[in-house]
Amino acid sequence: MAVASSSAMENIVTVSQQKQFTATVLGLPRVGPRRELKRATEAYWAGTIDAQALHTAARELRRTQLAELRAAGLDSIPVGTFSYYDQMLDTAVLLGALPPRVADIADPLDRYFAAARGTETVEPLEMTKWFDTNYHYLVPEIGPDTTFSLHPEKPLDELQEAVELGAPARPVVIGPLTFLKLAKSADGSALTRLPELVALYRELLRRLANAGAEWVQIDEPILVTDLTAAEMDLVHSAYTELSAGGDRPAILVATYFGHPDAALAAVADTEIEGIALDFTSGTDPSALAHVPVLANKLVVAGVVDGRNVWRTDLDLAVSTLGELSRVAAHVAVSSSCSLLHVPYTLTAEARLDEQLRSWLAFGAEKVAEVNVLARGLRAGPESIDTALAAARAALAARRSDPRLHDPQVRAKVAALKPEAFRRAPAEQRRELQRERLQLPTLPTTTIGSYPQTSAIRLARAARRTGQIDEAEYIARMRAEIANTVALQEELGLDVLVHGEPERNDMVQYFAEQLEGFAATEQGWVQSYGTRCVRPPILFGDVTRRQPMTVEWIDYAQSLTDKPVKGMLTGPVTILAWSFVRDDQPLGESARQVALAIRDETVDLQSTGIRIIQVDEPALRELLPLRAVDRPAYLDWSVQSFRLATSGVSDATQIHTHLCYSEFGDVIDSIAGLDADVTSIEAARSHMEVLDDLNAAGFDLGVGPGVYDIHSPRVPSVEEVTASLREALKAVSAERLWVNPDCGLKTRSRTEVEPALRNMVAAAASVR
Numbered sequence: 001m002a003v004a005s006s007s008a009m010e011n012i013v014t015v016s017q018q019k020q021f022t023a024t025v026l027g028l029p030r031v032g033p034r035r036e037l038k039r040a041t042e043a044y045w046a047g048t049i050d051a052q053a054l055h056t057a058a059r060e061l062r063r064t065q066l067a068e069l070r071a072a073g074l075d076s077i078p079v080g081t082f083s084y085y086d087q088m089l090d091t092a093v094l095l096g097a098l099p100p101r102v103a104d105i106a107d108p109l110d111r112y113f114a115a116a117r118g119t120e121t122v123e124p125l126e127m128t129k130w131f132d133t134n135y136h137y138l139v140p141e142i143g144p145d146t147t148f149s150l151h152p153e154k155p156l157d158e159l160q161e162a163v164e165l166g167a168p169a170r171p172v173v174i175g176p177l178t179f180l181k182l183a184k185s186a187d188g189s190a191l192t193r194l195p196e197l198v199a200l201y202r203e204l205l206r207r208l209a210n211a212g213a214e215w216v217q218i219d220e221p222i223l224v225t226d227l228t229a230a231e232m233d234l235v236h237s238a239y240t241e242l243s244a245g246g247d248r249p250a251i252l253v254a255t256y257f258g259h260p261d262a263a264l265a266a267v268a269d270t271e272i273e274g275i276a277l278d279f280t281s282g283t284d285p286s287a288l289a290h291v292p293v294l295a296n297k298l299v300v301a302g303v304v305d306g307r308n309v310w311r312t313d314l315d316l317a318v319s320t321l322g323e324l325s326r327v328a329a330h331v332a333v334s335s336s337c338s339l340l341h342v343p344y345t346l347t348a349e350a351r352l353d354e355q356l357r358s359w360l361a362f363g364a365e366k367v368a369e370v371n372v373l374a375r376g377l378r379a380g381p382e383s384i385d386t387a388l389a390a391a392r393a394a395l396a397a398r399r400s401d402p403r404l405h406d407p408q409v410r411a412k413v414a415a416l417k418p419e420a421f422r423r424a425p426a427e428q429r430r431e432l433q434r435e436r437l438q439l440p441t442l443p444t445t446t447i448g449s450y451p452q453t454s455a456i457r458l459a460r461a462a463r464r465t466g467q468i469d470e471a472e473y474i475a476r477m478r479a480e481i482a483n484t485v486a487l488q489e490e491l492g493l494d495v496l497v498h499g500e501p502e503r504n505d506m507v508q509y510f511a512e513q514l515e516g517f518a519a520t521e522q523g524w525v526q527s528y529g530t531r532c533v534r535p536p537i538l539f540g541d542v543t544r545r546q547p548m549t550v551e552w553i554d555y556a557q558s559l560t561d562k563p564v565k566g567m568l569t570g571p572v573t574i575l576a577w578s579f580v581r582d583d584q585p586l587g588e589s590a591r592q593v594a595l596a597i598r599d600e601t602v603d604l605q606s607t608g609i610r611i612i613q614v615d616e617p618a619l620r621e622l623l624p625l626r627a628v629d630r631p632a633y634l635d636w637s638v639q640s641f642r643l644a645t646s647g648v649s650d651a652t653q654i655h656t657h658l659c660y661s662e663f664g665d666v667i668d669s670i671a672g673l674d675a676d677v678t679s680i681e682a683a684r685s686h687m688e689v690l691d692d693l694n695a696a697g698f699d700l701g702v703g704p705g706v707y708d709i710h711s712p713r714v715p716s717v718e719e720v721t722a723s724l725r726e727a728l729k730a731v732s733a734e735r736l737w738v739n740p741d742c743g744l745k746t747r748s749r750t751e752v753e754p755a756l757r758n759m760v761a762a763a764a765s766v767r
């Protein structure tokens with residue numbers, strides 16, 4: 001592995017300028033290492049604490065984090081990345097761009113949460129994925145009547161908080177281009193409002209400078225996507241204006257998740273002082289030589305991966321920093337993006353295999369890696385010899401571990417034939433399934449999970465601590481399944497589910513039963529709002545030890561004559577919601593996982609299960625940000641799903657589920673999955689996806705969600721009826737299914753039962 005020469009590193013060390021820094025990260029997690037913010041926020045929603053108590057809990061989390069990062073040696077700390085729900089929603093508040101329907105809610109905090117979650121009378125903002133991550137952001141709505149105005153209290157307050165603690169604070173805000181490009185406008189004209197926002201950002205910069213900010217970070221990840229020439233001109237003009245004049249802090253424009261390519265010159269050819277680049281996503285530092293303006297900029301080098309959990313190859317990072325020293329005036333070490341996307345620390349993971357643990361770095365460990373590399377910048381690479389040697393040893397141990405190369409698994413993948421990826425034509429399958437299932441027109445169902453009650457969580461905890469044995473745990477879960485099946489029959493649903501009480505998470509549950517994966521105890525990562533997940537770690541070749549779901553589904557089916565769906569998670573989603581190995585192509589890992597899921601579908605069918613749902617909510621999520629990279633991804637992702645689902649007979653109905661993404665770019669691939677029925681998020685977007693499906697010639701079964709489960713609102717019969725009639729304008733009754741947007745795990749029974757009752761009544765009315 002190449003290592004930067006001492007002279008190259010010394011070139012960096014000799015450069016100095018007032019207000020420069022060498023060690024930072026681009027953003028921070030905010031839920032707390034043990035989800036303290038989640039608990040406080042949900043307590044506020046439940047009315048058991050007041051707003052002051054919530055603010056106090058949040059302030060303590062921020063203060064603790066600032067103190068830890070300062071003690072760890074960062075000489076520039078991002079502030080303002082804290083959020084009670086989402087940073088895009090915070091930006092909408094900053095710019096006075098909340099939707100008019102929440103304007104009558106007097107309390108600012110309740111108005112904020114109404115926009116995020118909705119109320120009985122207010123619909124929330126739409127939600128979708130943040131670029132190609134599993135983090136969900138709330139989509140701002142920009143209409144012709146939107147009047148922007150500056151409300152800088154949050155960034156100013158959090159800056160002041162940091163200044164009082166003596167932290168070297170750098171306020172962070174979402175940039176105007178990214179905000180407008182990700183917003184929703186009825187006529188698609190949001191970008192025409194850019195001049196208005198630039199004026200507000202100019203004022204914000206002035207206010208932050210007066211409050212003591214030396215640097216401000218403006219996040220523009222939209223620059224790593226495909227922009228038109230006209231949009232590139234807007235980038236240049238916006239930052240020319242923002243960087244003009246002296247009444248502002250130094251500006252760091254942060255890009256991440258890819259390389260800005262041509263947009264780099266557009267933004268760097270202005271008076272901004274710094275730019276952050278992601279060097280963990282394929283960016284070649286030697287390619288920056290064609291951007292001569294970097295010679296007088298600070299380049300914040302994202303050489304520590306902020307999205308995955310593998311230990312950094314420090315030799316490679318040092319080499320990258322050395323190359324950067326030849327094109328940039330100043331270099332700082334950073335994470336590639338916000339640490340929002342990784343767990344807080346490895347110290348909480350006492351049960352992880354020691355060998356695997358030595359290969360990993362969570363948030364705190366990544367901060368330590370940043371500081372090691374920054375020390376190399378300041379004092380030369382010989383000052384970090386011990387750390388370099390330890391990193392080399394860990395990487396070598398990982399490469400040679402036999403769990404990463406299972407000859408049987410690789411032979412099975414290599415032996416696959418074309419027929420393993422296809423079933424009979426859809427029309428032929430449809431007739432067989434219609435005769436076997438005997439379902440009514442507009443069949444009603446749910447997506448899979450039912451509310452995870454306190455009794456379920458207590459049973460899981462008691463089993464984990466040994467207070468109850470496996471037999472007692474199974475008995476309790478069977479009782480929950482029986483109750484869920486009985487409820488669905490009483491409500492009149494046509495296709496039932498077992499409710500998934502035994503599952504902690506739709507990915508982790510399977511990962512814990514597959515060789516090649518490891519699970520964490522406290523590896524929590526925010527998905528949206530107070531929803532946190534513990535992504536498993538895919539470190540080796542994947543095999544299924546034994547059936548994973550068959551006994552639970554078979555038991556549920558024994559309780560009813562109605563069909564019960566087998567519920568599985570698809571290979572793409574298992575990858576997307578895990579920390580994946582980075583030593584082989586994703587498509588190779590997907591085929592290994594697909595073969596394990598395929599074995600499960602065959603076993604479910606053999607017990608008499610007639611419908612099997614293989615969920616792929618993350619299909620759109622992993623779509624590469626650049627169009628040139630998408631065909632290869634869509635090919636292996638679709639093929640992995642088909643491999644997972646093509647082992648069953650044509651009379652077995654395959655369902656899939658997609659949610660919370662903009663689907664226009666993958667419509668053809670949704671059809672390519674060849675699932676007999678596709679349920680899809682549509683409640684917040686008011687059935688818009690159906691027009692895209694029709695335009696693509698989609699003619700399979702479809703269940704557009706008529707009930708938004710990410711909001712506590714209970715939709716009325718009339719509301720669901722209207723949604724179904726809207727759907728029938730685009731989909732024939734013979735193909736239309738009736739279902740919620742997503743699983744019901746995060747909702748309470750008091751919300752779910754009336755909502756489903758109304759959904760069933762609406763379906764009956766429309767029939």
